[in-house]
Amino acid sequence: MEEEFDVWPCLWPAFLLFNRMSTQWRAGAGGAIGLDYGSIRDVAGFLGIKKKKIAEIFPDLQVLEGEALRVMAEERENSP
Numbered sequence: 766m767e768e769e770f771d772v773w774p775c776l777w778p779a780f781l782l783f784n785r786m787s788t789q790w791r792a793g794a795g796g797a798i799g800l801d802y803g804s805i806r807d808v809a810g811f812l813g814i815k816k817k818k819i820a821e822i823f824p825d826l827q828v829l830e831g832e833a834l835r836v837m838a839e840e841r842e843n844s845p
Contacts, residue, residue: 779825779829782805782812785812796841805819
């Protein structure tokens with residue numbers, strides 16, 4: 766079952782970038798450790814997000830990254 770949620774318009778660019786960064790996770794022995802920040806400009810460019818806008822949305826991207834890491838860690842703890 767898919768879950769629906771609302772994204773505030775001001776956060777849409779960060780959400781869109783985070784979603785498109787889904788294949789850009791750095792991983793260690795324990796799983797994901799964070800997004801590959803070196804790919805942000807390229808992925809943002811593919812989405813038409815300007816360099817100046819990246820700096821503005823980066824803090825929101827980090828919030829999404831942190832929450833995703835928390836959820837992934839929780840899933841690892843609860844898996845058999």
